Amino acid sequence: MARVSIKDVAQRAGVSTATVSHVINQTRFVRDQTRQRVVEAIEELNYQPSAIARGLATNATQTIGLIISDITNPFFTAVARGVEDELNRHGYHTIFCNTDEDPNREDEYLRLLFAHQIDGLLIAPTGVQSDRLTRMAEADIPIVLLDRTTPGLDAPLVQVDNEAGGYYATKYLLELGHRRIGVLRGLETISTQVVRVEGYKRALREAGIPVDDQLIVRADPQYHVNQVPPRALHSNRPPVKLTNLQMTPSAFEVLNQLLDLPERPTAIFVTNNQMTLGALHALKERGLKCPQDISLISFDDHDWASLFSPPLTVISQPTYHLGKTAAGMLMRLIKGEPAPAPTTLPVELVIRESCRKIS
Amino acid sequence: MARVSIKDVAQRAGVSTATVSHVINQTRFVRDQTRQRVVEAIEELNYQPSAIARGLATNATQTIGLIISDITNPFFTAVARGVEDELNRHGYHTIFCNTDEDPNREDEYLRLLFAHQIDGLLIAPTGVQSDRLTRMAEADIPIVLLDRTTPGLDAPLVQVDNEAGGYYATKYLLELGHRRIGVLRGLETISTQVVRVEGYKRALREAGIPVDDQLIVRADPQYHVNQVPPRALHSNRPPVKLTNLQMTPSAFEVLNQLLDLPERPTAIFVTNNQMTLGALHALKERGLKCPQDISLISFDDHDWASLFSPPLTVISQPTYHLGKTAAGMLMRLIKGEPAPAPTTLPVELVIRESCRKIS
DNA sequence: CTGTTAGCGCATTCAA
DNA sequence: TTGAATGCGCTAACAG
Secondary structure, X not given: OXXXXXXXXXXXXXXXXXXXXXXXXXXXXXXXXXXXXXXXXXXXXXXXXXXXXXXXXXXXXXXXXXXXXXXXXXXXXXXXXXXXXXXXXOOOEEEEEEOOOOHHHHHHHHHHHHHOOOOEXXXXXXXXXXXXXXXXXXXXXXXXXXXXXXXXXXXXXXXXXXXXXXXXXXXXXXXXXXXXXXXXXXXXXXHHHHHHHHHHHHHHHHXXXXXXHHHEEEOEOOOOOOOOOOOHHHOOOOOOOOOHHHHOOEHHHHHHXXXXXXXXXXXXXXXXXXXXXXXXXXXXXXOOOOOOOOEEEEEOOOOOHHHEOOOOEEEEOXXXXXXXXXXXXXXXXXXXXXXXXXXXEOXXXXXXXXXXXXX | OOOOOHHHHHHHHOOOHHHHHXXXXXXXXXXXXXXXXXXXXXXXXXXXXXXXXXXXXXOOOOEEEEEEOOOOOHHHHHHHHHHHHHHHHOOOEEEEEEOOOOHHHHHHHHHHHHHOOOOEEEEOOOOOOOHHHHHHHHOOOOEEEEOOOOOOOOOOEEEEOHHHHHHHHHHHHHHOOOOOEEEEEOOOOOXXXXXXXXXXXXXXXXXXXXXXXXHEEEOEOOOOOOOOOOOHHHOOOOOOOOOHHHHOOEHHHHHHHHHOOOOOOOEEEEOOHHHHHHHHHXXXXXXXXXXXXXXXXXXXXXXXXXXEOOOOEEEEOOHHHHHHHHHHHHHHHHOOOOOOOOEEEOOEEEOOOOXXXXX
């Protein structure tokens, strides 16, 4: 069955294609009677305008690209849903791309998205400077940075108050009496990761406690590498690709390193939810009880956190709204409004049971 | 900066656009020297072919649509990742759509995807018969059903052995000595839900235990409705839209109903991961310990299940592979290979600690 | 071995 | 109040 085109409709309604186009887009007046005929023809033929032909003609595709690291990470899942809901509200839709924090994949996707003439881009960049991204910005493609900044690109940013998050988490632990607080953090290229650690340091500084660099360890957020072996066919996770980045040890390994310190920390601040899983597994394996033996606070909440053993105390971030806000900002950019100021959404300490008071 | 087109390249290289097109697509022989000139021109101008123009000309967009119920559901998250990985491998990309099990949203998305000339469709249908879907199939758009069937559409299906899953779960509970086994199940329109219950019934039948319909309760899988109030700005979940479907009580409510039965079940089989959360919250609120007071087995595993309190015994399904397999099948369909037979992937019982032996 | 040209399905300018 | 004609960027006959 060949696709029915605007010509078929025009013919059937006995008008020109121009008129059909105009009744569809309401872009100039059409006599009621004529319009009626066109509308009927459209329905009878079940006509659906071709969005790509329209795109060619108008240079606008109603499509935006969403580049994130991994949809499988609950943080990005919620963000993506927020994005999709907001864009859909405006009649736009989303092409989604997982980089796994790999700059090469990022580059490849940027190429693809550009080829497909996206009207705008939402990106949580890997943090490695990208010529292609710069070029897209120069080509006046509206871009909104999602959650993270990246060197060499000055675009509106929607983020969460990561510094405050690190600060709140640390301060809470300090109030509980902890003095040796370990940090399990992720890749250095990711801006949120460094900022969260800055919040941690500020809290220590205010409390007059020197920062001990031994207590800050860095892991690859793909926590499961080498630790939770994919159960072949039954794995729910994508196979792990060993890029350069992934030479960094996993959260599981690195936490063990922290626990082997002569003077072991009494509490740990984990800077994202994926590493929290690795950390929890490491504790479990060593037979360490949380919070009896060690306290743990994590960045980013999710639906399951309260069902964990123990229920997790976390810094919660408005993930869904982060996506929604960024998408809204992009829509405004696309509609030609001036570039909005960067937006920072608040975070919140959610106290459950994974941290305890010490004397 | 205006987009550079094939004309610009042709001009710069001193050849015709046809030649440029042919070196790009390697679709006819071009003298080395000429090709070289074209390649250089492309690089100098940083030319990127327009995929939508090409789409118009060739009637193929390298784009496929993915319709699922909610990317926020970990099951679909993993499926989506599998789909994306596989499609990307073939140079295709994905437009993703969340229906929230709402047939109207499904219809709207189908319209959108058709307008955008997708080359193929991957859909976990809501289960309500859809004219538009039928029409798309008639228009020879390749379609692969993901995880579920739908009335009035005969398309290749990639699914999981849901019947066996229900059977294994029930059989395991029977082996532990349970005789009154409750079922917390989801919407009737969703084919997997009914099949899982059939597996349950078969196991009972084999054990000579009559099916007690009182023990089978139905909930809306959007478990959180009325139960876990969205924490305003800090919610990680999309706002709940009250469609007709959602007049069904939540898992939380329905489980309570089950627990109020004169002769309370000693074990519960929950037929998907979302309802499991509702169920766990309900148990927690009533102060019932699992598995001491009641055993629970759930359909679908995820990374967190082993960290729950208690670690969840589940029927695990190969979610990532489900998506990957379906996408692979769609690719074959698009490439013109004959419609493959329906594929059923195996499920697996993963025993952890949420079920106990009773006398 | 390469160029010319006619569409693909639509929006839009210019006429009428 | 409406139509005819042109072009968006590309591919694919057809021609040479």
